[in-house]
Amino acid sequence: MYAFDLISPKSLDKALEALAEEEAQVLAGGQTLIPTLKARLAAPATLVSLRAIPELRGVSMQEGRLCIGAMTTHATVADEARSHFPALADLAANIGDPAVRNRGTIGGSLANNDPSACYPSAVLATGATVITTQRSIQADDFFLGMFATDLEEGELIRAVEFPIPIAAHYEKFWQPASRFALTGVFVARFDDAVRVAVTGASEEGVFRWTAAERVLSKQFTAAAVNELGRPDVDMISDLHGSAAYRASLTQVLTARAVARLQE
Amino acid sequence: MQTITMTVNGRGVTATVEGRTLLVEYLREHLHLTGTHVGCDTSQCGACTVHVDGLSVKSCTIFVGELDGAEVRTIEDIENADGSLSPLQKAFQDHHGLQCGYCTPGMIMSLSALLRDNPKPTEAQIRHHLEGNICRCTGYANIVKAALAASGQLDRADAG
Ligand SMILES: Cc1cc2nc3c(=O)[nH]c(=O)nc-3n(C[C@H](O)[C@H](O)[C@H](O)COP(=O)(O)OP(=O)(O)OC[C@H]3O[C@@H](n4cnc5c(N)ncnc54)[C@H](O)[C@@H]3O)c2cc1C
Ligand code: FES
Ligand code: FES
Numbered sequence: 496m497y498a499f500d501l502i503s504p505k506s507l508d509k510a511l512e513a514l515a516e517e518e519a520q521v522l523a524g525g526q527t528l529i530p531t532l533k534a535r536l537a538a539p540a541t542l543v544s545l546r547a548i549p550e551l552r553g554v555s556m557q558e559g560r561l562c563i564g565a566m567t568t569h570a571t572v573a574d575e576a577r578s579h580f581p582a583l584a585d586l587a588a589n590i591g592d593p594a595v596r597n598r599g600t601i602g603g604s605l606a607n608n609d610p611s612a613c614y615p616s617a618v619l620a621t622g623a624t625v626i627t628t629q630r631s632i633q634a635d636d637f638f639l640g641m642f643a644t645d646l647e648e649g650e651l652i653r654a655v656e657f658p659i660p661i662a663a664h665y666e667k668f669w670q671p672a673s674r675f676a677l678t679g680v681f682v683a684r685f686d687d688a689v690r691v692a693v694t695g696a697s698e699e700g701v702f703r704w705t706a707a708e709r710v711l712s713k714q715f716t717a718a719a720v721n722e723l724g725r726p727d728v729d730m731i732s733d734l735h736g737s738a739a740y741r742a743s744l745t746q747v748l749t750a751r752a753v754a755r756l757q758e
Numbered sequence: 759m760q761t762i763t764m765t766v767n768g769r770g771v772t773a774t775v776e777g778r779t780l781l782v783e784y785l786r787e788h789l790h791l792t793g794t795h796v797g798c799d800t801s802q803c804g805a806c807t808v809h810v811d812g813l814s815v816k817s818c819t820i821f822v823g824e825l826d827g828a829e830v831r832t833i834e835d836i837e838n839a840d841g842s843l844s845p846l847q848k849a850f851q852d853h854h855g856l857q858c859g860y861c862t863p864g865m866i867m868s869l870s871a872l873l874r875d876n877p878k879p880t881e882a883q884i885r886h887h888l889e890g891n892i893c894r895c896t897g898y899a900n901i902v903k904a905a906l907a908a909s910g911q912l913d914r915a916d917a918g
Contacts, residue, residue, distance in 0.1 A: 501760075501777035501823040522821075529780075529819045530800045542778070546824050570813070592890025593868065594804065597813040598820065674889055 496532065503544040507551070507653070511628060513543045514649050521545060521651060523566060523603030526595050551602070551653060554579075561659060565602025565652040572601060582663035586613050586681070589667055591674045602652040608700060609675065610641040610731065615701040616681035617665060618655060620692035626654045641700045660685050666752040668744055670695075670735055678741050680704075680748040684756065688712050691749055696741045698729040707749055716757065720750040762826045766791070767835035777823020781815075782806045784822045785832060793833035793863050797892070804891035807864035808832045814871040816890070833863035836870060846870055846908040855904035857895035865891050869905050878909050 501522070504510045513519055520539035522528055523546075531537045545551055551566035554575035561579050563572060573588035573596065590596055590604075590613055604614045605625060618625070618634045625632045628651045637645050646652070660683040670677035676695040683690045689711040691704045704726050710719045725746050730738035760777045763770065766789060775784060785791045785808070794817055797805030801819040808817045809831040836844050843851065846866055856862045865888070872879055872887045879887070884905045885898070893901060906912050 496778050496780065498776075499778055501821055503777075503824060503826075525819055525821070526801060529821075533799065542821075544821075544824050592804070593871070593887055594807055594814050594816045594890050595801065597815050 497535070497538060499532075499539055500541045501544060502541060503547040505547045507548055507628065507651075510543050510545060510548060511649065511651070513541065514651075516541060519543055521606075523606075524568065524599040525603075526591070526599040527603060527607050527609070545602075545651075557656070559659065561657040562654055563601055563657070564654050566600050567602075569596035569599050569601070569604075580657060580659050580663070582660075582665055582681075582683075583617055583657065586617055586665040586667075589613070595674075601655060605637070605655065606644060606646060606652055608638055608642055608644050610697075610700045611670065611673070611675040611677070611679075611695040612701075613665065613667065613676055613679055613694065616676075616679055616692040616694040617657070617663075617683075618692075619701050619703060620681035620683040620690045621657050621660060621663070622690060623655050623657045625652055626656060627652055635703075638701050641698070643700070658685070662756045664752040664755045666748040666755070668695075668748060677735055678744040678748060680745060680752050682711075682749060682752040682756065684711075684715065689715060693726070693745050693749075696726075696728070696730050696745050698731055702728060704728075704745065704749065711753065715753060717750040717754040720746060720753055760823055760826075762822055764822075764825055764827070765829045767831060773822065775822055777821060779822045780818055781808070781810075781820045781822055781825065781830070782817035785817060785830075791832050791834050795860055795863055797860065797864075802890075802892065803861070804864040804868060804888075805861050807867040807891065809867060809871060812871075812874075814868050831867075833866055836866055844870075846873065846904070849904040849908035850901070853900050853904040853907055855896065855901045861891060861893040861895075865893065865901055869908070873905070873909055878911060879905070881906065 518540035522542045522544045552564045555562050569587040569590045573584050577584035623634050625637050663683040665681045667676045667679040678695040681692045691707045694701045725742040730741040732738040759774050761774050763772045785794050795805040797803035799818050801816045806817040868891050884902050
């Protein structure tokens with residue numbers, strides 16, 4: 496490791512103070528950031544760990560919404576969100592591998608906004624709210640393309656609040672080497688609407704497939720998705736899959752998720 | 759430099775180190791516990807898996823500076839008190855769950871956490887649990903078989 500300081504403040508105020516310094520960066524689970532530091536793709540002078548701040552951890556129901564602290568690990572979400580929001584617990588239980596789930600956090604995943612990450616699809620498909628140290632950001636405004644979010648310099652995610660759908664399912668097509676999603680689709684059905692969010696597919700990062708939302712809001716069947724055709728979006732093309740393959744996967748995974756919810 | 763107090767394999771240790779020291783580096787270079795291996799150094803392979811406060815983690819992707827007060831357990835603490843192999847280690851030996859042995863400490867640490875939480879896992883659960891442990895030699899079949907044997911369910915494993 497190159498030389499930098501690691502500090503673990505015990506309060507959010509102290510953490511924000513430390514982060515106001517030049518070249519300071521926040522450390523959550525480190526599952527993305529530590530390999531990034533080793534590759535010298537980031538080289539902060541100070542890393543500010545959020546691990547010693549208890550208020551950033553935990554899963555609770557508040558006024559009918561599921562509130563998850565930014566530093567809550569994927570493993571904890573898999574356990575503690577299960578009785579409230581099983582589709583989200585399943586998503587968390589299938590991120591990476593057990594050791595990654597024991598350290599990686601929901602806040603780190605959302606701040607990073609990897610184009611193949613799982614959580615962004617759940618946040619976007621449920622219309623969740625990202626609570627930061629400065630404001631509340633609606634999911635539709637939070638994700639701004641691959642690895643880009645609406646977070647300002649020095650602004651931290653504190654928690655995420657999920658409205659709970661009547662029914663939901665995340666269908667992940669594994670990229671077996673990275674264990675991320677090659678493509679993943681989160682379908683959330685509410686009283687008045689259906690929302691569909693797709694990860695691992697678009698050049699613009701996670702997106703809502705609005706054409707599918709429209710037809711599914713009228714007729715919630717896999718057949719309706721099959722008749723719709725593929726999404727008209729610029730898809731990622733790389734050694735794991737061509738753009739056409741990802742467009743096809745998006746449609747197939749959406750239909751599968753809907754079929755699961757029709758059972 | 760930071761002063762960090764931890765329990766490693768039941769023994770209290772106090773270290774004055776840079777907080778940015780990786781746990782695996784601390785275990786291998788400072789405590790000479792070289793059973794924990796480094797395969798990839800990028801959180802992909804699981805060779806460096808140890809337990810921190812009972813949870814399996816990749817020790818190449820965790821800083822000692824975050825471990826003040828933590829309880830760490832490594833492969834060196836898995837054998838029985840009399841120095842004989844633990845049931846899981848014995849099952850690896852009996853069912854050829856290792857060839858070169860490089861991945862084995864990580865496999866054992868990962869599986870011992872699984873068997874503690876789920877004493878009779880299905881084959882599918884074992885395979886899902888081992889997603890983050892890569893083995894270049896065995897093709898996994900005998901590792902899965904060893905896990906089934908260690909959990910008293912060998913009759914479920916494929917013959918041969
Ligand atoms: C082998 C492997 C497999 C994986 N598989 C998957 C997968 O299948 N699906 C998936 O979605 N992810 C996967 N991941 C990524 C994993 O979920 C990471 O844990 C996650 O992307 C980053 O979370 P972290 O807590 O580790 O954050 P860190 O690595 O600590 O931080 C990531 C970034 O977010 C910033 N940050 C962290 N917390 C906050 C905050 N509260 N506010 C503002 N900024 C913050 C950091 O400064 C950094 O830039 C995998 C990772 C590995 C190593
Ligand atoms: S050496 Fe840590 S995961 Fe490979
Ligand atoms: S036995 Fe050689 S890597 Fe697993």
